[in-house]
Amino acid sequence: MxxxxxxxxxxxxxxxxxxxxxxxxxxxxxxxxxxxxxxxxxxxxxxxxxxxxxxxxxxxxxxxxxxxxxxxxxxxxxxxxxxxxxxxxxxxxxxxxxxxxxxxLGTPKRHRDLPGVLTQDDAARLLDELDVEGPLGLRDLAVLEVLYGTGVRVSELCGLDIDDLDTDRRTVRVLGKGGRERTVPIGEPAARAAQDWLRAGRPAISNEESGAALFLGVRGGRLHPTSARRIVHARIAEVGQVPDLSPHGLRHSAATHLLEGGADLRSVQEILGHASLQTTQLYTHVSAERLKQVHRQAHPRGVQDA
CATH class of the missing domain: 1.10.150.130 (Tyrosine recombinase, N-terminal domain)
Incomplete structure (x- = not known):
């Protein structure tokens, strides 16, 4: 101090x-x-x-x-x-x-920009075309799959231990903001990528510094959020034809795609770990904007002639 x-x-x-x-x-x-x-x-x-x-x-x-x-x-x-x-x-x-x-004191209203998100096709292209050769390739695929598949924050991802992943129940135990713990569903592709990393990738990198950490850096210690952000940007650039996003952009994408698929707002709030439903409601605006874009492009009277 x-x-x-x-x-x-x-x-x-x-x-x-x-x-x-x-x-x-x-x-x-x-x-x-x-x-x-x-x-x-x-x-x-x-x-x-x-x-x-x-x-x-x-x-x-x-x-x-x-x-x-x-x-x-x-x-x-x-x-x-x-x-x-x-x-x-x-x-x-x-x-x-x-x-x-x-x-x-009055509270200044914050300007909330609509977050950038991947389309569902872009997300599929990114994860299906990723080079997964070698231990780091397996790790990077698992990192992207878990970020997108669960919508967890990058700090939450890096804080995961091996025992937090339950591949049988397809869930992951996450320690969120304020020490709040929640259980998040994890899809089959993300669970499979994590299992492949644990089986064939992590043993090649782990050392006495690894502890129980699920994801490791190149030197064997727990993966740092800065390194995870670098992985996301680099892997998106390698695939090409996919808009560059941060790990938070993958979180935004996961939430938006859940709502587009019919998930209710309360469920998305639980998955993302938002303390307030008001925060989750931002994603309804994202979906509404995308629906309007589809309408403008697809409906014969979506855009009036000049």
Whole structure:
């Protein structure tokens, strides 16, 4: 932890311990929240505020207004507002604030771009034409098949252990955000690719550093999300004629194809591990846009003549 100079910074450090011990937030969220709150501390010091009890809605709004003036995106402003609300709520519960000023903050609406997705034909081409020669070829096919076949996040994929895969029941046990565990169905192609990797690929790479990790890097340690992203981009480029996507793009594709195939929104929410149905509803817009595109291309009156 960085050195502190006032009581407000001490409160931020205590809040960090609370997030780690009781909220079990992801490392990414923890890092982002602490960066936001340290920035707030810097602004508060500039205007002469050094005590948690001196935080008020005017100061918080002025800080957020500065962020907006600096050109921060709506997504960043929304996250910073969420970080402040969590912090001031914690201070109020500890008795360091008489009232919670975070409750008076509005939340900037985030602009949600429609995610890029593969068509079902593109997904089939990618997975059917992949070069699977050698241990790394078997691993890479299994990585892509499991990402697309289950819709798991890349961090969740890399966190899988061998025992998390149940090929008999065709399920995989996933540890998601906030330490929430869920069981996700896995299709036959993905299960078969994972079995081939375990049988003929993993033994050739594993060593004393491998532990129970399902997917391994070239040196035998647990596969890192950065390496998994690199694998996805490289393998898509090798196949060609398939739009470049990240692992998150494969997750988007899996969700969209589930909805196109008739899956209900609640089931997709469970599979993806979304805490809120509102997040899953984004994919209904994706499907609607694709349906409109099909209509424009296929219906004789889908596009009016100029």
């Amino acid at each position: 960085a050195a502190v100079s006032n009581a407000l910074e001490v409160a931020v450090q205590e809040f960090e311990r609370y997030l780690r011990a009781e909220r079990a937030v992801s490392p990414h969220t923890l890092r982002a929240y602490l960066g936001d709150l340290n920035d707030l501390c810097g602004y508060a010091a500039e205007v002469g505020v050094a005590e948690p009890g001196a935080l008020n809605v005017s100061l918080l709004r002025a800080w957020l207004a500065r962020q907006h003036a600096l050109g921060r995106s709506r997504a960043t402003l929304a996250r910073r507002t969420a970080a402040v609300r969590a912090f001031t709520g914690h201070l109020r519960r500890r008795g360091l604030l008489q009232a919670d000023p975070g409750l008076l």
